[in-house]
Amino acid sequence: MDKVSASNTSLLKKMLAALLAFGPGIFAIGYTIGTGSVTSMIVAGSTYGMQLLWVLLLSSFFSGILMYVYGNYALITGETGLYAFKKHLKYGKLIAILIIIGISFGQWNSLMGILGISSNIIFEIIHIYFPTVGDHQYETVLIIAILVIAIMYGLLMVGRYTFFEKILVVFVTIMAFSFLISLFMVYPLPIQVAKGLVPSIPSVEGGKMMVAAFVGTTMAAATFLSRPLFVQGKGWTIKNLKQQKKDAIIAACLVFFISATIMAVACGALFQSGQPVTKVLDMVEVLEPVAGKFALTLFFFGTLSAGLSSIFPCILIAPILVADYQSGKLDTTSRQFKLITFFACLFALIVPVFGANPIEMQIVSQVFNVFVLPLVIIGILILINNKKSRKLYKTSLLVNLSLLGALFFSCVISYNGVLGLIGYFT
Template structure:
């Protein structure tokens, strides 16, 4: 009699633990979408584990930046762009450039996310309805319209807690799917060890992949939106320790899940010489090596990653605008409804024109790195302002972390510019 009770209580504890996750769940939602998954799959299948060091550094710096932005919000009660505008010289210009840069990058990413998600759903539909295999374009477009319409409908009825619960579900499914897949298909330990030694693939597209990695993992949108989500959670200065713990957990989970995706792609595809360039490649190459169950799990995780990213990507432009204007996000406002509707229409560009969503995803991630130095420089100036932070002013270790993150972002931005010139 005791055993069923113990099992039930264990399940309840696990559910409570998942639901207790703080604003870090949005960090995972922003960071690990089909953009991240696509970059990890393409990198793992093309370069093995060679770029693991980039992922590790990006996740460490992401944790530092989430912590810094969260602390600033809890101590001052102000959000990021509102604080830039109010306290920094040239703050208005910097804030506007950040809004334009991040919105452009996230909306471009949204096109690829919806395209990949719709293609994955199409592949699942064709398994059960083979007669539809000749109508790929039409089915993918209809699926894309339905997905984005449902997401828009959810946005119109939701508040912070509602968004958080939806993301918890998608992120949990995604994380478990990828981690379980890793136990079935994994890379050689020597490949993992070599991947921690800094190096850039000396082949066409290598530099762009490095920039895409940082663009998707050190996502500026993640840090800028954190103060709003921290406030939405109802946290205040008494939650400083909880905020720190939340940032560390979020950064750690981003690394574990992303590394799992790269590892599966490396273990299954790299040594077979089968790089991924299209959505279909993931089906045709993974199934013989990983088996149907692992393939289904992996695709289910990829779809969950896509759906968990559509939500934050639709939210980003109204979040940044609200942040700049007042520091408060009103999801019932006319402005919120109009901007998210425009984002939904923008998302349909790739499905309508039938473009390759994987190539679009990687390009969009590269664009994300260019506003990153501004975002890091802004928070360095704010957390070191004694008038604003008082006794909570940044210490030496936080400044070392933020300084290293700024240097890293400048190097990667330069690398991204060179990669784009090479591409075009």
């Protein structure tokens, strides 16, 4: 009996060590799979089934390539993305400033939706077991939102990369297992999964915007630009090139696997019954009769973990980009860092305070994220192929072709995003 107990303890320790050994890719998952991604996957899965699985697959692949390239560039040259843009590119300062404004706008808009959805989810979990709180939904959701953002800001003030990483590992692990267990209870038909790998865009109102939202959340420019600073925070050097590559591949695979799982659960539970999701409460009304309270609670905990894992990186993004532009070094104890993150926390409370529909806000904000993508890809393409970089490291033809593919893909999606937004606001 003691031997079995010792064996289980040893296995648990090994699993924990493996999780904590995960590198900067954990931040990529935090940025990518938040409630923005979860919302997009749920809405897509409930409305279009698995039709957009091909978009997710391509986005995850190109995301992995960009993480790998930005990480490699930082380790080889010692320079971060925006700092290198400013230093080496013609009109680099203007490009860097436009990227900072574009990404910060997109991420802070996402942050509003994330906090709104996370607060609503906590409320729904409480409401499942204590129905009487339903009479005070607005007040309860607002109090929850204030408490959540205050706790997150307090954790940020610890100011250590390793601490941020461990917090994200916990959230992402809970999220992944929650959605995986939910998938065993509610799943789509295999033929739907197969059809989802055939490229097609839903020819209905909102279809183009949903495709753009998919790419905006999965190929988030913030993920790539922040990677050099997180690689630095991890303490990696040019000796860790193989480790950096492995980390990028694992992160991209997990992004696809977790996102596809969420879409599949929504497809299995909601698409079959013809009930698309338009608000958080829809998940309660439809999923509970199909899967029961346990599965519903599990799914909500997964979505909540996704939200909490994204609040961290979303608050961090503006000071990260500013520090990247200024010096290529992030000081999490500086006054500048504390002020920018505090303002971001106040900004996040807009949706809970006004009681807006967080799912609608989240979809629209994800679309805005695609517009800086082409700039971010063009910038790194030029950097890795300039004379200085070629002397230090020769980028393979395959990587260059993959980046060109990512650029073409991002331009097509940005065009779709423009059409989608025009249709949304007219």
